[in-house]
Amino acid sequence: MRTSQPYQPGLRTHAGLALLALVYIFSYIDRQAIAVLIEPIKREFAVSDTAIGSLSGVAFAVLYAGLGVPIGKLADRANRRNIVALCCGLWSLATMACGVSAQFWQLFLARMGVAVGEAGGMAPSVSLIADMYPPQRRSLMLSVFMLGPNLGVLVGLAAGGWIAQTHGWRAAFLFFGAPGVVLALLVRLVVREPQRGAFELAPAARAASRPLRAQLSRLWSIRALRFLCLACASAGVASYGYGIWATTFLVRTYGVTLAQAGFVFGVTSGVGAIAGALFSGVLCDRLVAHDRRWQLALPMIGIALSIPAVLAFLLWPATGAWHAGALAVPHAMVFALLFSFFASWFPALSYAAASQLVNADERSTAASLVNLFLTLFGVGLGPLVTGVLSDRLTPLYGHDALRYALVGTMTILVATVAFYAAALNPYRQRLAAMHAAASQPA
Template sequence: MRNRPEPAVTARTHLSLALLALVYIFSYIDRQAIAVLIEPIKQEFGVSDTAIGMLTGLAFGLLYAGLGVPIGRLADRGVRRNVVGVCAILWSVATIACGLAGQFWGLLLARMGVAIGEAGGMAPSISLVSDLYPRKRRSLAISLFMMGPNVGVLVGLAVGGWIAQQYGWRATFLWFGAPGILLGALVLCLVREPVRGGFDALPPGAGAPARPLLGQLRHLWAIPALRYLCLACGVAGVSSYGYGVWVPSFLVRTHGMSLAHAGLVFGVTSGIGAMAGAMFSGWLCDRLVQRDSRWQLALPMIGVALAIPAAFAFLLWPAAGHWLAGTVRIPHALVFALAFGFFASWFPALSYAAISQMVPAHERSIAAALLNLFITLFGVGLGPLVTGFLSDTLNPLYGPQALRYALAAAMSLLCLTVLLYALALNPYRRRLASLAMPYPA
């Protein structure tokens, strides 16, 4: 029974949401901009595609995935606003350090600093947003916050490519790092720390299990539907992150584009496709699950299945044909990149929503963190590295076209994702029945 007044939503609440969303957008800009800087970094330091895969993937992914859970636990015990603000300043300073690196190992260390900072950004922000708004407005607030990746990819690639073309790759890191320091300071000064569970009927921590962290993770892993879902998203992450990091270089090598040109057309195409696909799939899923709860996983499975031929068409389409939009040359293949962005965007948000349905309320954060661990560790950690390694391996046979076939090989892993989603369908429905948790009307 509530024994405290319900907090109010004010202009300060909306300002807090806007600042947190901007911080999340810039985290993705700082994370994604490196994709359009691969070619000049390779030329300056004389490193292989495998080394670039280590820089863009494993060096970032291991730290980001490994530190996300402990930093989240720290935020649960302290002031979440301070965690987000300090981490934003940290990753922004590390981004600037990337632009000042004189040797490849220095760039690698700075990139690891970006990962350490960003590991403390998303989870505390989600917790903050959840306590800033009442339940009936919370989904919309979190949806607005979660637009960060799509906007960040678009800006990171399109604007980052233009900056690199005009002022050099180092300037891109400097330009994108500086605003994050200001945003982190604004979060510390202006974002209010809400009462934990202030809008909820139960006090914070009510019904929390007594299991230690490792015991709780083992308990969650024993749920078949959750296990299949984590594996499906992890495998999809290998393909999608390798695709996101290496496609700008593919457009440079295969389609003869400049950095600015590749970043602009790929960033805009992918960003528009992904934003449209995410909104459409969420709208469609809310309707289909009323008939059968398995649509929560069937729809992302279908999206991945449709994304596979779109990816192959984009990567293998001849480089000769193009349209002109003013003075901008747009290869015909970009139509399939738009389609891939649309369909591939179905699986992340719908999978996180499925996680929230198959566990009790007091386990949703740790279950979502477990899913994020798989996506990050497999996707960010292995996706760019595996693709870069395949490109180096195929280079003696295909020369500059090796990256084309390396990306196609990485995309073939999505077939395994489709299979894992299919295996999860019936266990997911049984899990909901065991919890007496049908999909809410």
């Protein structure tokens, strides 16, 4: 049993967390910037919603998901900080390459380059944070890290729309890609590689030395982790479909400009999601002290509450708005705010749950497995399915086709609630078994 700990979280630890969170913010800015650039890209290259769905989804998801697990496996044995720094520099350069693409196929390839880099960002970072903080603080600290998508949406959409409207869509990619190169250097210089399993009850077994296929098979046999992966997959389809197309939905439905849609949606969704992520992280750390199942029950409840909110946002009549000067804020944005607040509960709490279900030297692989499902199905299918549905429904509903395509995509959240519910008892049983095994004398 561990009798001492090599360090306690201090100023440098918190600075490392802040840098990792900043890297994740820019990864999402680079990833999501395309959401506010759909209309100008579509006009310049004369492509369909289906093609745009492929660009924003499949072009990214296949490589991101395919490389994420091997890189996660590598991160369970190699220096995680260096992997994050290298990958951050790579995806930032690829984002800038998007801005100089002269043909649609070149943009497609550049987006794949972004995916190659970002494949090595999430899982090593989750593993780092899990070893930087003790278990009773991980949900909150991972929630701070997971502010990345929320702040990325806020900045990417709000600033991206203005940059695209003022300087052109290519400039947005260049503006957002350049800071990542600097961040990569800062991560390499500032972030410390912590000892693996520093805060665990017992030393970790050397699971990372197993062949990848055998390790993945063993992880998949953990029932709680299996249901967690399926929950994240279904939530991802809805979340990414919504995130990529919601700005375009505002432009087409409410007739607002690209800059206005990006600002209104970015600020509304970003503020709601930031508040929701922090609230759920603090609440979860308190509730799990009484019952460990709250780690998965909270995201289940959040998703359940998000469903009526998002349907109200999508189906609300396109009339009525608040005005602040030239800016019009549709009344329906209240429901977008509520959706973002509740839907933001699931990512950080799910990754924290995955880190609790495995030994310290398997955390990157477990996180990458969850990320595989979230990305392959979410990024890969969410935007594409929504785009295909929009094209198919256009003859029936005209400019409202995207509205009903999004409604169809969001209904998959019902399955997400069911998968989280199925994971609750297996999760508690798994943690109890791990604790009993770690308590046995060597």
